[in-house]
Amino acid sequence: QVQLVESGGGLVQTGGSLRLSCAASGGTFSRMAMGWFRQAPGKEREFVAVSRWSGITNYADSVRGRFTISRDNAKNTVNLQMNSLKPEDTAVYYCAVRLSTVLAVTPQMYDYWGQGTQVTVSS
Numbered sequence: 001q002v003q004l005v006e007s008g009g010g011l012v013q014t015g016g017s018l019r020l021s022c023a024a025s026g027g028t029f030s031r032m033a034m035g036w037f038r039q040a041p042g043k044e045r046e047f048v049a050v051s052r053w054s055g056i057t058n059y060a061d062s063v064r065g066r067f068t069i070s071r072d073n074a075k076n077t078v079n080l081q082m083n084s085l086k087p088e089d090t091a092v093y094y095c096a097v098r099l100s101t102v103l104a105v106t107p108q109m110y111d112y113w114g115q116g117t118q119v120t121v122s123s
Contacts, residue, residue: 002026002112004095009117012085016121020080022095022114023115025091029053030073033098036080037107038091038119047105051078058103085121092116 003098008020020036035050049059049069057069066085071078094111104110 002097004097004112004114006093006095006114006117009093009119011120011122013122014086016085017081018085018119020082020093020095020117020119022078022080024076024095024097025080027097029076029097031101033100034071034078035096035098035104035110036069036078036093037096037110038089038093038114040091041092045107047107048093049080050103050105051102053102054101055080056062058105060105082119084090085119085123087120087121090121091119093119103119 003025005023029052031118036048037045039045047060051057051069051071066083094116095114097112098110
């Protein structure tokens with residue numbers, strides 16, 4: 001049973017930073033794509049960033065240059081360092097795993113999800 005548990009969300013002012021972490025268990029994640037999505041109230045879940053086990057990454061245009069995804073395959077964790085946060089970054093952030101090494105940006109392509117962690121950026 002694959003389980004993903006996120007942590008690190010909270011309230012921060014515009015321009016601040018937060019670091020999200022996702023601990024994965026119940027599977028072999030070293031060869032899986034691990035990513036982050038977010039969902040704001042009234043909006044669809046959207047792609048934020050994804051990392052392949054080899055270290056190849058992809059980012060949404062809205063966060064590129066501000067967010068950094070990293071993973072530790074030995075510890076089955078994936079992190080999201082978020083800098084220069086904006087009010088429009090406010091959302092519930094979800095960790096997700098895709099049972100494939102191929103990167104994907106659509107939520108439907110992911111197989112397992114965490115429960116989400118709230119990130120709120122005040123103006």
